[in-house]
Amino acid sequence: MSKPQRDRESKMGFEMRVYGWIAIAISIAICLCPCLSLEETNGERCNLYEGTWVYDESYPLYDSSTCPHIRLEYDCLKYGRVDKEYLKYRWKPSTCDLPRFDGQSFLTKLKGKQIMFIGDSVSLNQWQSLICLLHSAVPKANIIQQGGDPITNYTFKDYGVSVIVYHSTYLVDIEGEKIGRVLKLDSIKSGNLWKQMDVLVFNTWLWWYRSGPRQPWDYIQIGDKIVKDMDRMEAFRTGLTTWANWVNKEVDTSKTKVLFQGISPMHYNGTQWNEPGVTNCAKETTPIDGTSSSQGLPPASYVLQSVLQKVTKPIEFLNITALSELRKDGHPSSHNGFHGMDCTHWCVAGVPDTWNELLYASISE
Numbered sequence: 001m002s003k004p005q006r007d008r009e010s011k012m013g014f015e016m017r018v019y020g021w022i023a024i025a026i027s028i029a030i031c032l033c034p035c036l037s038l039e040e041t042n043g044e045r046c047n048l049y050e051g052t053w054v055y056d057e058s059y060p061l062y063d064s065s066t067c068p069h070i071r072l073e074y075d076c077l078k079y080g081r082v083d084k085e086y087l088k089y090r091w092k093p094s095t096c097d098l099p100r101f102d103g104q105s106f107l108t109k110l111k112g113k114q115i116m117f118i119g120d121s122v123s124l125n126q127w128q129s130l131i132c133l134l135h136s137a138v139p140k141a142n143i144i145q146q147g148g149d150p151i152t153n154y155t156f157k158d159y160g161v162s163v164i165v166y167h168s169t170y171l172v173d174i175e176g177e178k179i180g181r182v183l184k185l186d187s188i189k190s191g192n193l194w195k196q197m198d199v200l201v202f203n204t205w206l207w208w209y210r211s212g213p214r215q216p217w218d219y220i221q222i223g224d225k226i227v228k229d230m231d232r233m234e235a236f237r238t239g240l241t242t243w244a245n246w247v248n249k250e251v252d253t254s255k256t257k258v259l260f261q262g263i264s265p266m267h268y269n270g271t272q273w274n275e276p277g278v279t280n281c282a283k284e285t286t287p288i289d290g291t292s293s294s295q296g297l298p299p300a301s302y303v304l305q306s307v308l309q310k311v312t313k314p315i316e317f318l319n320i321t322a323l324s325e326l327r328k329d330g331h332p333s334s335h336n337g338f339h340g341m342d343c344t345h346w347c348v349a350g351v352p353d354t355w356n357e358l359l360y361a362s363i364s365e
């Protein structure tokens with residue numbers, strides 16, 4: 001070996017040792033300070049919603065058959081789903097790692113507090129996943145259950161943490177009156193209870209286009225004006241704006257952390273994943289290839305994002321739309337207790353666990 005080459009190699013060896021030490025020092029720093037993992041090397045905040053799904057043998061985070069009272073809508077394995085790859089995907093943000101869900105740490109951080117999911121059955125879906133995640137972390141913990149409509153309240157007694165779901169299809173009110181059921185786009189009467197919570201996670205979308213027998217109202221009211229129907233996207237925007245004004249006026253965000261969940265995507269149109277003609281998710285066993293940024297967003301997303309900009313208080317957007325769009329494989333399809341074709345909700349365990357990991361990251365900050 002010539003001398004210059006030896007010199008070069010010993011210099012490289014030295015550099016590798018130095019870099020090795022730096023790498024070890026950085027790993028230690030990251031291990032000691034989990035908050036660091038959400039930051040990119042240049043100190044900017046990592047966009048947790050920009051990334052891809054990666055196969056990970058260590059998933060799912062729990063065995064759904066051990067989860068208490070898992071609802072028949074979401075219990076895909078029990079109702080005959082045989083492919084299991086859909087359980088094995090972890091969400092990987094492009095420039096950092098999403099912290100793995102730690103149920104004990106979640107309960108400790110929220111000690112003495114109440115977290116409430118408010119919205120339609122997608123909120124129920126996420127609540128169910130969170131109950132399973134927490135139960136699997138502390139399987140012996142005492143859970144007090146209070147059921148009923150509109151509130152289901154599971155309290156982890158040893159931690160004093162209540163995990164609650166409040167069923168509200170539109171967030172704004174529907175009231176029975178002489179003329180029939182009236183959807184009141186400018187009224188939120190349940191807000192007085194909601195604002196007493198410590199963490200609120202809102203969601204609404206599924207019901208805004210329902211019509212015919214599945215439509216749960218007869219008239220729409222805005223102020224003194226009552227109409228039989230109106231442009232549904234405008235109705236959605238008006239209802240959400242009422243919600244935004246309610247947050248601005250009523251919620252003390254120094255006490256209550258407010259999150260709004262992005263639109264949960266459905267998979268009934270194969271054009272979305274280059275299989276035009278396919279009309280449901282029944283045969284889907286793997287995610288769509290690609291990144292969240294390659295996904296087009298549904299029109300309602302733009303309405304939602306523009307209304308959220310009217311909120312003057314600090315709130316957080318749980319931007320799950322694009323990352324969930326990639327998961328055509330995440331729905332129950334016919335593997336649910338009512339045997340209908342469901343490409344709207346999500347299997348538990350499954351995609352909502354990732355939503356809760358994102359929620360966990362947000363609460364951990």
Ligand SMILES: *[C@@H]1O[C@H](CO)[C@@H](O)[C@H](O)[C@H]1NC(C)=O
Pocket residue numbers: 114144146151153154155162164
């Ligand atoms: C939930 O249940 C706990 C325990 O019973 C109770 O202290 C709390 O007030 C309940 N929260 C709501 C919103 O009902």
Ligand SMILES: *[C@@H]1O[C@H](CO)[C@@H](O)[C@H](O)[C@H]1NC(C)=O
Pocket residue numbers: 269270271272
């Ligand atoms: C699926 O989406 C494509 C593109 O948006 C649209 O042209 C087509 O009509 C849709 N198909 C169905 C059955 O809705």
Ligand SMILES: *[C@@H]1O[C@H](CO)[C@@H](O)[C@H](O)[C@H]1NC(C)=O
Pocket residue numbers: 049050292293305317319322
């Ligand atoms: C949510 O994520 C999508 C896809 O990454 C992005 O296009 C959109 O701007 C994000 N919305 C907000 C409000 O950050």
